[in-house]
Amino acid sequence: MTATVSAPGRPRPVTPLTILADRLDRLARQAAAAGQADPELAAELRAASQLAGGLDPYLSQWTTPESPALRRLAERTEAEDWRRRGGDGTAAPLEQEMLSGHVEGQTLKMLVHATRAQQVLEIGMFTGYSALAMAEALPDGAQLIACEIDAEVAAFAQRCWAGSPDASKIEVRVGPALATLAELDAAGEQFELVFIDADKASYAAYLNALLDHELLAPPGLICVDNTLMQGQPWLPGEPTANGAAIAAFNQTVAADPRVEQVLIPLRDGLTLIRRREA
Numbered sequence: 001m002t003a004t005v006s007a008p009g010r011p012r013p014v015t016p017l018t019i020l021a022d023r024l025d026r027l028a029r030q031a032a033a034a035g036q037a038d039p040e041l042a043a044e045l046r047a048a049s050q051l052a053g054g055l056d057p058y059l060s061q062w063t064t065p066e067s068p069a070l071r072r073l074a075e076r077t078e079a080e081d082w083r084r085r086g087g088d089g090t091a092a093p094l095e096q097e098m099l100s101g102h103v104e105g106q107t108l109k110m111l112v113h114a115t116r117a118q119q120v121l122e123i124g125m126f127t128g129y130s131a132l133a134m135a136e137a138l139p140d141g142a143q144l145i146a147c148e149i150d151a152e153v154a155a156f157a158q159r160c161w162a163g164s165p166d167a168s169k170i171e172v173r174v175g176p177a178l179a180t181l182a183e184l185d186a187a188g189e190q191f192e193l194v195f196i197d198a199d200k201a202s203y204a205a206y207l208n209a210l211l212d213h214e215l216l217a218p219p220g221l222i223c224v225d226n227t228l229m230q231g232q233p234w235l236p237g238e239p240t241a242n243g244a245a246i247a248a249f250n251q252t253v254a255a256d257p258r259v260e261q262v263l264i265p266l267r268d269g270l271t272l273i274r275r276r277e278a
């Protein structure tokens with residue numbers, strides 16, 4: 001049982017914006033509780049808290065709603081008690097906050113449509129939200145291969161999307177993603193769109209595996225999640241292992257002459273990378 005994994009239905013703030021909104025909310029409440037000491041400061045903090053706290057709900061409100069299948073999958077992920085997993089301490093912790101969710105899922109769907117991808121690769125599937133979202137945007141006959149190291153969560157995902165007409169487009173490969181990428185490369189598979197969302201320490205290795213070989217079909221688009229890592233890359237103090245990995249990854253991408261990229265402040269950061277023309 002991992003102490004940091006949150007209780008069902010009580011997700012922690014895990015993006016720069018939600019962490020900021022949470023802090024501002026607490027400060028605003030403290031200032032209000034302090035009474036009349038400084039009403040202007042209290043009002044400023046309340047306004048700042050409303051600005052930060054209202055943004056994500058507003059984005060969600062004006063984004064095309066998720067499908068019933070995606071909503072059900074998100075609800076089942078939130079209701080699951082992830083603290084019970086790996087009681088013997090051998091399994092890597094999984095948590096409800098890993099799920100990308102409505103606005104990021106819809107963004108990925110838009111990218112599938114925009115690239116007209118027929119072959120999509122996901123590295124890091126968890127309960128399958130982003131996989132199913134992208135599959136919903138794929139035409140019939142197209143395919144998404146999802147890499148996931150954890151057999152238990154892969155089975156959970158497959159149970160969650162059973163019944164969705166788009167589930168048949170998803171092929172799950174259980175195992176370490178780098179080994180799966182080598183197998184896919186050896187089989188001559190190519191992907192027009194790749195979503196990287198697995199262990200942060202391997203992000204650079206995933207990018208190199210895609211670029212060094214022919215796995216990325218031209219022109220090819222790579223989307224990489226969590227590239228803001230809760231603000232750790234620019235905050236003072238010692239980053240976590242994931243924070244350090246993401247800071248190093250962002251530098252690696254910026255220094256790679258083969259690609260151009262943009263880091264979009266969506267949720268915990270989504271970097272879009274494309275191979276430059278030769």
Ligand SMILES: C[S@@+](CC[C@H](N)C(=O)[O-])C[C@H]1O[C@@H](n2cnc3c(N)ncnc32)[C@H](O)[C@@H]1O
Pocket residue numbers: 094098099100101123124125126127128129130131147148149150153175176177178197198199202
């Ligand atoms: C952030 S979650 C993925 C979230 C998912 N893309 C979504 O949007 O709902 C990361 C997943 O990567 C998996 N993972 C971690 N290391 C991996 C590896 N080496 N190979 C494949 N999957 C891995 C974890 O088990 C976890 O399920």
